[in-house]
Amino acid sequence: MLRFLTLCLILIGTTAHAEIDIKEVTSDGGIDAWVVEEPSIPFIALEIRFRGSATLDLPGKRGATNLMAALLEEGSGDMTAQEFQTAREALAARYSFRAFDDTLSISAQFLTENQDESLALLRQALIDPTFEQDAIDRVRAQVLSGIASDAKDPNSIANMALDAAAFGDHPYGSPVDGTVESVNGLIQEDMFTAHQNALTRDRLYVSVVGDITAEEVGPMLDDLLGALPAIGPDLPPDVDFGLKGGITVIDYDTPQSVALFGHEGIERNDPDFFAAYIMNHVLGAGSFESRLTQEVRVARGLTYGIGTYLVPKFHAEMVLGSVASANETIGEAIEVTRAEWARMAEEGLTAEELESAKTYLTGEYPLRFDGNSEIAKIMVGMQMIDLPPDYVVNRNDYIEGVTLEEVNRVASELLQPENLHFVVVGQPTGLESTN
Missing domain, CATH: 3.30.830.10 (Metalloenzyme, LuxS/M16 peptidase-like)
Known part of the structure; x- marks a missing residue:
């Protein structure tokens, strides 16, 4: 199903403008997306968001979603991390996987001529990550290095202290990266659990811009994301800002x-x-x-x-x-x-x-x-x-x-x-x- 809306943005006081024709698409599998067709450049930008992200970390597993997201391009299907990166570079595709407080962000950019292969590689990363132990250990070391760096950075120290005092045991009260103790305690099973909890279709948001038609987007998204779990666990409750003057x-x-x-x-x-x-x-x-x-x-x-x-x-x-x-x-x-x-x-x-x-x-x-x-x-x-x-x-x-x-x-x-x-x-x- 498609709904069309043409949007013209006028920069007041000048002749500069941007014209955006947003088309709302619902795939046969029930995935909603916003699409802007821009065929003048043979390039497609795909943005995927999942609500929940690090707020879904289980008790004692803080940092699991962050570590899991960083591992999505570190081996999947029958590919090692190096093989995945080699395949991505050969396609001139770019992928980004980031975990934030409330949002798991996935960005992809690829050429139209490599669309099928680029999407297949992205699908493999999203649907069939392997979370091999050597990759977990390697990326864990990188996360721990970041935690150690934050512990010496005054701005990070201030942020962590304010969050802890304001939000306590709520997920907002601790860093998305986790702590040294929690990250060191994460095992392979935790990665599969975090993946199962965070990448679900009930909290999925998608936009596509570039050299693709709205009619092509629905089947593309069903193939790319249709195999993900339908429903995720409950989100955490709302929380008051607990600091006074x-x-x-x-x-x-x-x-x-x-x-x-x-x-x-x-x-x-x-x-x-x-x-x-x-x-x-x-x-x-x-x-x-x-x-x-x-x-x-x-x-x-x-x-x-x-x-x-x-x-x-x-x-x-x-x-x-x-x-x-x-x-x-x-x-x-x-x-x-x-x-x-x-x-x-x-x-x-x-x-x-x-x-x-x-x-x-x-x-x-x-x-x-x-x-x-x-x-x-x-x-x-x-x-x-x-x-x-x-x-x-x-x-x-x-x-x-x-x-x-x-x-x-x-x-x-x-x-x-x-x-x-x-x-x-x-x-x-x-x-x-x-x-």
């Missing part, structure tokens, strides 16, 4: 402290999300134009960079930010950040700030649709958060429709300076943990 200092020998800060946030499907998005742009996401950059960097020279971002995960929402400053000045940077947080909550935006943010956010949006792979990633991301295909047409209208009253009301409701918690890694002068 204060400061946590983690002693680390470095001349510069880093701070990660935040509190609970807003759901992506909340009617006020666009107002929050604009507010955050003005507060800390707008690079040099943001208030935090102006006050912390430009006016006082306390940092080279500070930023904030909305993080609407599937089971929790956050407003987060980060800043780095010398040990002697990080305390002042925190004070200014908290003061700007409170000022935005109390006073909101000005009319000039709102219009400037709208101009930027609507102007940069069409530039994201730069090439088959980027379009495919955008489309599959839209599917995962239940956005309709016409969102790309209407998105800028949503931005333009936000009023000053709405964005300032949302600022006062969303921003909670009293609940803003800072995790500081370094040896900050004059700062101590408050709880």
Whole structure:
């Protein structure tokens, strides 16, 4: 079944535009996909997402999904890892397998002339991985090396500490990579279990862009993905952001402290999300134009960079930010950040700030649709958060429709300076943990 929608994205103030014809496809096997036909270049980009990913790690098996995903191109069918890579290179195909908190991401790019062989090789990796012990040991060593590196990186330390304090025993409370103990304990059986749990058709999202017709996509997807398990295990429950306002200092020998800060946030499907998005742009996401950059960097020279971002995960929402400053000045940077947080909550935006943010956010949006792979990633991301295909047409209208009253009301409701918690890694002068 096909549904058609032609989308034209106009870059306001210029003649630049991108025209995207999205076709919604449902295969005979029940796999839904969004397709954009682009025959001008003999190239296809395929994006596959599975919801769940590392949140489905079993108790005591943290890091299993991450390790499993890294092993998908390390031997499958009757091929060793080296044979698989040789075959992939001969086809000039590219595959990527990544596990995140909520999403298992599979990306593929291949030439039209090698489509059948490239898809057959990808199918083999997805359907028939071997998880040989030598591959497990080799990739495990790489994961452990990454864990060891993160343990020495102040930013990673801050992230892990904030997640652990905010989410506790929930999967969000520990790294996707796992710990040294949990990764060392993983065995071959755990890889097959993680594969069975994470790659299931009930949580599957697909987009295809390139030199292929919508009619060809359905049979292609049934052949590629139809043999995967139909239903996966239950997803974890939603979880509250469990940190209240204060400061946590983690002693680390470095001349510069880093701070990660935040509190609970807003759901992506909340009617006020666009107002929050604009507010955050003005507060800390707008690079040099943001208030935090102006006050912390430009006016006082306390940092080279500070930023904030909305993080609407599937089971929790956050407003987060980060800043780095010398040990002697990080305390002042925190004070200014908290003061700007409170000022935005109390006073909101000005009319000039709102219009400037709208101009930027609507102007940069069409530039994201730069090439088959980027379009495919955008489309599959839209599917995962239940956005309709016409969102790309209407998105800028949503931005333009936000009023000053709405964005300032949302600022006062969303921003909670009293609940803003800072995790500081370094040896900050004059700062101590408050709880």
